[in-house]
Amino acid sequence: MRSLATKNPEQVDHLRKLAAAHFAPEFLRAALQRLSKLRGEEELAKFEREMIELVEGADGEDEADFPLLKEFAIEQLYQVIREAKESPDTKQRLEDIAKRRTSGRSEDSKTLEEQLQSGLEDSFPASDPPAVVSSTISGGKQGGKK
Structure with missing residues (x-):
């Protein structure tokens, strides 16, 4: 491994910039993946x-x-944010179940069980019996020679 002590300050600065250009996007990508997994899309948007x-x-x-550097930086940011959002590990926001509840719906488990049983009895049988279907294949060999 080479030592930085052998490099002059301009070479060290150049190496530092190369390291940042090479590794910073990977660091950002990994950090955003972790953020999306732990906190979800709202935190990514923030x-x-x-x-x-x-x-x-x-x-x-x-x-x-510099204006072009800024433009490319924002473009790169959008790309890594999009990748993090598309990750299957991204934490999804929980739906507010209160919005989906039917008004007047009981919270009592006994009442809910009775309603379920009544609904099941009312819908029996669940489907029509299967129809018996036969098919014939046309174009088969007809007997006898002419």
Whole structure:
């Protein structure tokens, strides 16, 4: 392994930038995957808004292409956020069950059991019996020679 002690300050700075360019996207991707798994899409959206504000507020007067760097940074952010959202491990927001409940629905387990039993009895039999179907294959050999 080479030592940084043999490098001059410009070489060290160049290596530092290369390391950031190479590994930072992977660090971000892994962190966002973990965030999406633990906190879900709402937290990803919050993170996205905060990072866009950070990038847009950054000042790079000494860099001529700084506006393009910002544009590429936001593009890269959108990509890793999208990947994190599409991950099967992303925590999904729980649905508010109160919104789905029928008004007047009982919370008593005995009443619910009675309603279920009544519904099952009312729907018996659950389906019509299967129909007996026969088929013939046309074009078969007809007996006898002409």
